[in-house]
Amino acid sequence: MTRKLFGTDGVRGRANTHPMTAEVALRLGAAAGRYFRRDGSAAHRVLIGKDTRLSGYMLENALTAGLTSTGMNVLLVGPVPTPAVGFLTRSMRADLGVMISASHNPHQDNGIKFFGPDGFKLSDEAEAEIEAILEGEVRLAQAENIGRARRIEDGRGRYQEFVKTSFPAGLRLDGLKVVVDCANGAAYKAAPEVLWELGAEVIALGVSPNGTNINDRCGSTHPETAAEAVVAHGAHVGISLDGDADRVMILDEQGRVADGDQIMALFAARWAEEGRLQGGTLVATVMSNLGLERFLDARGLRLERTAVGDRYVVEAMRKGGWNLGGEQSGHIVMTDYATTGDGLLAGLQFLAEMVRTGRPASELVRQFDTVPQMLKNVRFAAGAKPLEVASVKAVIAAGEARIAGKGRILIRKSGTEPLIRVMAECEDPRLLESVVEEIVGAVEAAV
Missing domain, CATH: 3.30.310.50 (Alpha-D-phosphohexomutase, C-terminal domain)
Structure with missing residues (x-):
C-alpha cells in the first residue's frame, strides 16, 4: 500500500491549508482511532501532545473530536517535546500517541505524528492502512461508546524525571554554565528545569512562546543565537534545540557549532570503548559526512546508512539490533533510553562526557575533520x-x-x-x- 498523505515524518503542511485543516485532522483522528480499535474492544486510549504553535489548539481539538467519535479515550498532555510523547505513550499504556508539531519549520506550518503503543513511530505500512480507512467511510462508535477526554497535568514532569535518569548517577552539573535555546518551542520549560535540577547555571533562551515565534531566529536551525549568548555570558557550552526538541546542536565555549555527526562520533567512540555499542555499528543517513565514516573505519566500527528521516534510522536500528544512530541535522537516537530522537537527552549525554573527562566542549565537539x-x-x-x-x-x-x-x-x-x-x-x-x-x-x- 502507498501513502499519499503521510510524508517522512507524519502529515505536514501549512496550517489551515490542506492537509493541515481542522476537517482533515478530525477525519484523520477518526481513521487512526478506528485502526487501533479494529478488535472492537473497549478501554482504548490515545495520548496527544503538541508544541507551542497557535494552530496546535485547532488541531488538538479536531483530533480529539475524531478520536473520541470512534470510542478512543484521549489524554491531553499539552506542550511537551516529541520524545515525551513516545515515552508517555508507552508509560501510560496508551494504544496510540500523537504529536502535533512541524518540528523545525516556521509557525505557519504544523504536522501530526503518530506513535504506536511501544513508543516508536508508526511504520509506513501502518500509516498506509490509516490512509485507506480515511479514504473510506469511517465507522463511528455507538452513542454510549463515545470516548472521553481528560487533561494530564503532570505529563511534562514525568518526562523530566525520566530524562534525568539517563544522566549518570553520582555526576552533577555543578560549576557548569550552560546556555540552552529552546526555540520558543515544546521544551521551553522542561529543558531549563532539568539542567537546573542537575546543578547547572542556566542561561535560557527561546522560552517565551507566543504561538508565532517558534523557531523564529532561534533554536537548532539558527544556532548563531545560542552561539552569541555562549560568548557573551562566558558559558562553558550551549545546547540548541528545535521546536519539538527532538534534535540538538551543541555549541562549544567559543560559540562554534557541532552538528549531529560530531556528536554521534563522540558517543560511538565512547560507547565502543565501554563495550556498549551494539554490533560495533552506528546508524546514520545518507546525508552524514564522509569524515564520520572514515572516523569510524579507523576504529574498526561500522556506519550503516539509511534514507533521510529519523524514522528510517530507528527502523534500521531495531532491525539490526543496534542502539545508537541519528542524523547530521541533530536527531540523536539512543534506544537504550528512548524510542526517538531526543535533543535534551543527547545534550545531557554530552554534558556528562564533559563532567566525566574534565575536557572543554571545544575538544569534545571536534572528533573528526569533515570532508567539504x-x-x-x-x-x-x-x-x-x-x-x-x-x-x-x-x-x-x-x-x-x-x-x-x-x-x-x-x-x-x-x-x-x-x-x-x-x-x-x-x-x-x-x-x-x-x-x-x-x-x-x-x-x-x-x-
Whole structure:
C-alpha cells in the first residue's frame, strides 16, 4: 500500500491549508482511532501532545473530536517535546500517541505524528492502512461508546524525571554554565528545569512562546543565537534545540557549532570503548559526512546508512539490533533510553562526557575533520517533477562523472517541504562548488 498523505515524518503542511485543516485532522483522528480499535474492544486510549504553535489548539481539538467519535479515550498532555510523547505513550499504556508539531519549520506550518503503543513511530505500512480507512467511510462508535477526554497535568514532569535518569548517577552539573535555546518551542520549560535540577547555571533562551515565534531566529536551525549568548555570558557550552526538541546542536565555549555527526562520533567512540555499542555499528543517513565514516573505519566500527528521516534510522536500528544512530541535522537516537530522537537527552549525554573527562566542549565537539560538503535547496511548485526532466538528469550525470573517486552527490526530494535538496561532498572545494551550482542551475531552470 502507498501513502499519499503521510510524508517522512507524519502529515505536514501549512496550517489551515490542506492537509493541515481542522476537517482533515478530525477525519484523520477518526481513521487512526478506528485502526487501533479494529478488535472492537473497549478501554482504548490515545495520548496527544503538541508544541507551542497557535494552530496546535485547532488541531488538538479536531483530533480529539475524531478520536473520541470512534470510542478512543484521549489524554491531553499539552506542550511537551516529541520524545515525551513516545515515552508517555508507552508509560501510560496508551494504544496510540500523537504529536502535533512541524518540528523545525516556521509557525505557519504544523504536522501530526503518530506513535504506536511501544513508543516508536508508526511504520509506513501502518500509516498506509490509516490512509485507506480515511479514504473510506469511517465507522463511528455507538452513542454510549463515545470516548472521553481528560487533561494530564503532570505529563511534562514525568518526562523530566525520566530524562534525568539517563544522566549518570553520582555526576552533577555543578560549576557548569550552560546556555540552552529552546526555540520558543515544546521544551521551553522542561529543558531549563532539568539542567537546573542537575546543578547547572542556566542561561535560557527561546522560552517565551507566543504561538508565532517558534523557531523564529532561534533554536537548532539558527544556532548563531545560542552561539552569541555562549560568548557573551562566558558559558562553558550551549545546547540548541528545535521546536519539538527532538534534535540538538551543541555549541562549544567559543560559540562554534557541532552538528549531529560530531556528536554521534563522540558517543560511538565512547560507547565502543565501554563495550556498549551494539554490533560495533552506528546508524546514520545518507546525508552524514564522509569524515564520520572514515572516523569510524579507523576504529574498526561500522556506519550503516539509511534514507533521510529519523524514522528510517530507528527502523534500521531495531532491525539490526543496534542502539545508537541519528542524523547530521541533530536527531540523536539512543534506544537504550528512548524510542526517538531526543535533543535534551543527547545534550545531557554530552554534558556528562564533559563532567566525566574534565575536557572543554571545544575538544569534545571536534572528533573528526569533515570532508567539504555543500547543500542547496531549490523550491518547486506543486505538481512539478524537476528530477524527471531530461536536461536535469544529464547535468546530474555529468556532475557525478566529474566528482567520481573524489566525493559523492546526493539529490533528493524533501519529505516535509516542496524542496529539491542538492548535496555533494568533495575534497576539492572548487570542484564541489562548481558541480553543485551546475545542478542547482539546471533544477531551477526546470522548475
